[in-house]
Amino acid sequence: MxxxxxxxxxxxxxxxxxxxxxxxxxxxxxxxxxxxxxxxxxxxxxxxxxxxxxxxxxxxxxxxxxxxxxxxxxxxxxxxxxxxxxxxxxxxxxxxxxxxxxxxxxxxxxxxxxxxxxxxxxxxxxxxxxxxxxxxxxxxxxxxxxxxxxxxxxxxxxxxxxxxxxxxxxxxxxxxxxxxxxxxxxxxxFVSIPSIPKERRSAKTMLQDMTDGAAAILQNRGMTWLMVSEVVVNFFVMPIVAVMSLMTLQYFKGTAYQVSLIEGFYGIGLLVGGIILSLWNPKIRKVSLIILGFSGLGAVLAICGALPSGYFTAYAILTIVQGFAVPLFTGPFTVLIQTQFPPTYLGRVFALFGSISQLPAMIGLLFAGYIADDIGVEKLFVFGGVVVAMTGIILFFIPSVQHLEEKSAH
Missing domain, CATH: 1.20.1250.20 (MFS general substrate transporter like domains)
Structure with a gap:
C-alpha cells in the first residue's frame, strides 16, 4: 500500500x-x-x-x-x-x-x-x-x-x-x-487524497463488483465472524437504545430532565473512551479490545436492568460506563476493516457492512416499544445485555478471529 x-x-x-x-x-x-x-x-x-x-x-x-x-x-x-x-x-x-x-x-x-x-x-x-x-x-x-x-x-x-x-x-x-x-x-x-491507480480499478460490471466485495468479506473468515458479531450486537442493542428514555421515565420514575441527563452521561462516556483511544494508542490486540468492549457493554446493560427501581444514581453512573465501552469495539473494528482488506475493496466492504448492520436499527425502531411493553423495559436490558456479553465471550474461542491480526492486506 x-x-x-x-x-x-x-x-x-x-x-x-x-x-x-x-x-x-x-x-x-x-x-x-x-x-x-x-x-x-x-x-x-x-x-x-x-x-x-x-x-x-x-x-x-x-x-x-x-x-x-x-x-x-x-x-x-x-x-x-x-x-x-x-x-x-x-x-x-x-x-x-x-x-x-x-x-x-x-x-x-x-x-x-x-x-x-x-x-x-x-x-x-x-x-x-x-x-x-x-x-x-x-x-x-x-x-x-x-x-x-x-x-x-x-x-x-x-x-x-x-x-x-x-x-x-x-x-x-x-x-x-x-x-x-x-x-x-x-x-x-485543501486536502490531497491520492487515487487508486487506474490499472487497479475495476473494469467489471456493477453486479460483478458487488459480488467481488461480498466475496472478499467471506474469504476472510475472521472478519466475517466479527461482522456477524457486530450485527448480533446491533440487533440487541438498538432496541435498548430505542427504549432508553422509557427506562428512565417508567422504570426509574424519572423526569424529562433526567432523560437528558442520561443522554449526556452516555456522551461523556463516549468522549472519555475516544480520548483514551486517541492518546493511548494501545498495543493490545484489536480483537481483544473488541471482545472487552462487547463483554463490558453487555455486562453493564444487564446490571442496569437488574437494578432496583430506586437506584437511579447507580444507573446514571453505569450509563457513563456504557458509553465508555462503545469506542473499545467500534474503533478497533473500523481499523481492522481498514487493514484486512485492500484499498480497492474498502468502499464496497464499508458500504456493504453498513447496509447490513443498519437492519437491526430498523427492527429496533419497529418493535422495541412493543417488546418493552410486553416483557418490561428492564428485562429487555437484562436479556440484551447477556446476549451481547456472550457474543464477546464466544469470539474468544473462535480460532480465525484470534489469529486475525497475524495477517494484513497491506
Missing part, C-alpha cells in the same frame, strides 16, 4: 478534515434532534417519529451495496465533497420549506431520505480514505478522534437543537446544517 499512497503531513491533513467534520456532524446532530422535537410537538405521534427515523435509515440500507461500487471506482475526495454538497442542498430545501411555511410531513420524509442518500456515499468514502492518508500505526488514534467528534455531537447536539428550535425556528436550524455541510465539503478542497 505504501507504494500507492502518499502519507506525508497526514496530521495536517486530518486536522483540516476533522475541523470540517466537527462542524458538519455537530450541525447534523442539532438538526436531527430539532427535527425529532418538531415532529413530536407538531404531531404528538410516536409513529410519525418512527417513520422519520426509518426515512433516514432506509436509503443507506438499500443503496449501500451500490454506493460502495462507485466509491471504489470514483475519486474518494470528490465523492465526499459531492455527498456533503448534496446533503447541504437538501438541508437548504428543508429550510426554504419552513421559511415559506409550506411544510408537509410527507415532504420532510422525502427530504430526510434524500439526505440519507448523501450519507450512504459519504461515510464509507471517508472510512475507506483514512488508510490511504495515514500510516497503519496511527489508525487506532484516528478512530479515537472520530469517536471524540461523535461524542461531542451527542453531548451538545440535543441541547443546542432544542435551544435553536425554540429560539430561532426550524428554518434557521436547517440553515445551520447547510452551513456545516458546506464547511465540511469546502475543507476537503
Amino acid at each position: 505504501e507504494t500507492i499512497v502518499q502519507k506525508s503531513n497526514w496530521k495536517n491533513k486530518f486536522g483540516i478534515i476533522w475541523t470540517g467534520q466537527l462542524f458538519s456532524i455537530l450541525s447534523s446532530s442539532i438538526a436531527q434532534f430539532a427535527m425529532v422535537l418538531w415532529i413530536g410537538m407538531e404531531t404528538g405521534s410516536a409513529e410519525a417519529l418512527a417513520y422519520a427515523a426509518i426515512a433516514g435509515l432506509l436509503p443507506q440500507i438499500i443503496l449501500g451495496p451500490f454506493a460502495g461500487v462507485f466509491i471504489d471506482r470514483w475519486n474518494r475526495k470528490w465523492t465526499m465533497i459531492g455527498a456533503d454538497l448534496f446533503v447541504a442542498l437538501c438541508s437548504a430545501a428543508i429550510a426554504l420549506f419552513f421559511y415559506l411555511d409550506i411544510v408537509e410531513l410527507w415532504s420532510i420524509y422525502i427530504l430526510l431520505m434524500l439526505r440519507s442518500v448523501g450519507s450512504a456515499f459519504h461515510a464509507p468514502a471517508m472510512k475507506s480514505a483514512i488508510p490511504i492518508l495515514a500510516p497503519k500505526s496511527a489508525l487506532v488514534r484516528i478512530a479515537g478522534v472520530n469517536e471524540i467528534i461523535q461524542s461531542i455531537s451527542i453531548i451538545c447536539g440535543p441541547m443546542l437543537g432544542a435551544i435553536c428550535l425554540l429560539t430561532f425556528g426550524m428554518s434557521i436550524v436547517m440553515i445551520l446544517d447547510f452551513i456545516g455541510a458546506f464547511i465540511a465539503s469546502f475543507s476537503l478542497l
Whole structure:
C-alpha cells in the first residue's frame, strides 16, 4: 500500500478534515434532534417519529451495496465533497420549506431520505480514505478522534437543537446544517487524497463488483465472524437504545430532565473512551479490545436492568460506563476493516457492512416499544445485555478471529 499512497503531513491533513467534520456532524446532530422535537410537538405521534427515523435509515440500507461500487471506482475526495454538497442542498430545501411555511410531513420524509442518500456515499468514502492518508500505526488514534467528534455531537447536539428550535425556528436550524455541510465539503478542497491507480480499478460490471466485495468479506473468515458479531450486537442493542428514555421515565420514575441527563452521561462516556483511544494508542490486540468492549457493554446493560427501581444514581453512573465501552469495539473494528482488506475493496466492504448492520436499527425502531411493553423495559436490558456479553465471550474461542491480526492486506 505504501507504494500507492502518499502519507506525508497526514496530521495536517486530518486536522483540516476533522475541523470540517466537527462542524458538519455537530450541525447534523442539532438538526436531527430539532427535527425529532418538531415532529413530536407538531404531531404528538410516536409513529410519525418512527417513520422519520426509518426515512433516514432506509436509503443507506438499500443503496449501500451500490454506493460502495462507485466509491471504489470514483475519486474518494470528490465523492465526499459531492455527498456533503448534496446533503447541504437538501438541508437548504428543508429550510426554504419552513421559511415559506409550506411544510408537509410527507415532504420532510422525502427530504430526510434524500439526505440519507448523501450519507450512504459519504461515510464509507471517508472510512475507506483514512488508510490511504495515514500510516497503519496511527489508525487506532484516528478512530479515537472520530469517536471524540461523535461524542461531542451527542453531548451538545440535543441541547443546542432544542435551544435553536425554540429560539430561532426550524428554518434557521436547517440553515445551520447547510452551513456545516458546506464547511465540511469546502475543507476537503485543501486536502490531497491520492487515487487508486487506474490499472487497479475495476473494469467489471456493477453486479460483478458487488459480488467481488461480498466475496472478499467471506474469504476472510475472521472478519466475517466479527461482522456477524457486530450485527448480533446491533440487533440487541438498538432496541435498548430505542427504549432508553422509557427506562428512565417508567422504570426509574424519572423526569424529562433526567432523560437528558442520561443522554449526556452516555456522551461523556463516549468522549472519555475516544480520548483514551486517541492518546493511548494501545498495543493490545484489536480483537481483544473488541471482545472487552462487547463483554463490558453487555455486562453493564444487564446490571442496569437488574437494578432496583430506586437506584437511579447507580444507573446514571453505569450509563457513563456504557458509553465508555462503545469506542473499545467500534474503533478497533473500523481499523481492522481498514487493514484486512485492500484499498480497492474498502468502499464496497464499508458500504456493504453498513447496509447490513443498519437492519437491526430498523427492527429496533419497529418493535422495541412493543417488546418493552410486553416483557418490561428492564428485562429487555437484562436479556440484551447477556446476549451481547456472550457474543464477546464466544469470539474468544473462535480460532480465525484470534489469529486475525497475524495477517494484513497491506
